[in-house]
Amino acid sequence: MAQRIGYLGLGSNVGVPRENLAAAVAALPAHGVCVLASSSTYETDPVGDVLDQPDFLNACLRIATELEPEELLGACKAVERELGRVAQESPDYVRHGPRPIDVDLLLLGELEYSSERLRLPHREVTSRRFVLVPLLDLDPELTLPSGTRLADALAALPSGERDDVRLAGDPLL
Ligand SMILES: Nc1ncnc2c1ncn2[C@@H]1O[C@H](COP(=O)(O)OP(=O)(O)OP(=O)(O)O)[C@@H](O)[C@H]1O
Ligand SMILES: Nc1nc2c(c(=O)[nH]1)N=C(CO)CN2
Numbered sequence: 001m002a003q004r005i006g007y008l009g010l011g012s013n014v015g016v017p018r019e020n021l022a023a024a025v026a027a028l029p030a031h032g033v034c035v036l037a038s039s040s041t042y043e044t045d046p047v048g049d050v051l052d053q054p055d056f057l058n059a060c061l062r063i064a065t066e067l068e069p070e071e072l073l074g075a076c077k078a079v080e081r082e083l084g085r086v087a088q089e090s091p092d093y094v095r096h097g098p099r100p101i102d103v104d105l106l107l108l109g110e111l112e113y114s115s116e117r118l119r120l121p122h123r124e125v126t127s128r129r130f131v132l133v134p135l136l137d138l139d140p141e142l143t144l145p146s147g148t149r150l151a152d153a154l155a156a157l158p159s160g161e162r163d164d165v166r167l168a169g170d171p172l173l
Pocket of ligand 1 (some may be wrong): 074087088092095096097102103104105106116118119120121122123124
C-alpha cells in the first residue's frame with residue numbers, strides 16, 4: 001500500500017501539556033503512524049465554545065502512514081484514549097472543553113474526504129490560528145487540495161484579541 005504524507009494537530013491544556021504532546025508523539029508509531037517532524041510548540045488562547053479554561057499548548061506534526069483516512073482517525077482517537085482523554089460518548093465530555101490531549105487529523109495527502117465521522121481537510125484548518133501557525137512552521141508553502149495557500153488563509157484572518165498564539169518551546173522531536 002502506498003504511503004501518504006499527512007499533518008496532525010495536537011493540543012493540551014490539562015496536566016503538564018508538553019509532556020502530553022510528547023506522549024502522543026511517542027504513542028503514534030505503535031498505531032501505524034510514523035512521525036517525520038514537529039513544529040515548535042505554541043501557547044494559545046482558548047477558542048470555541050468554552051473560553052473560560054486554561055491556555056492550550058498546541059503543535060503540529062508531519063506524518064507518513066499507509067493507513068486509510070478512517071483508520072488514521074481511529075489511530076488518533078486510540079492515542080487520545082491511551083492518554084486519558086474523556087471519550088465523546090461519555091456523559092463527562094465537554095465539546096471544546098479542557099483536555100489532556102486532542103489529536104486532530106488536519107490533512108492527508110491530496111485527499112478530500114467526507115463521512116459522518118471525518119472531514120478532510122479538517123473543517124477548521126483555515127480558520128484556527130493555533131493550527132495555521134504551527135502548520136506553516138512545518139512548511140511555509142503548505143497548500144490545501146483546493147489550491148488555497150495556508151499562508152494566505154492566515155493573512156486573511158481578522159486580528160482578534162482573544163486568539164493569540166505565542167511561541168512556547170522547541171519542536172517535540
Ligand atoms: N479531520 C478530523 N479530525 C478529527 N476529528 C474529526 C475530523 N473530521 C471530523 N471529525 C469528528 O469530529 C469529532 C469531534 O472531535 P473532537 O472530539 O476532537 O472535538 P473537539 O476537539 O471538541 O472540537 P473540534 O471538532 O472543533 O476540534 C470526532 O469524533 C470526529 O469524528
Ligand atoms: N487555543 C486552542 N483552543 C482550543 C483548542 C486548542 O487546541 N487550542 N481545542 C479545542 C477543542 O477542539 C477548543 N479550543
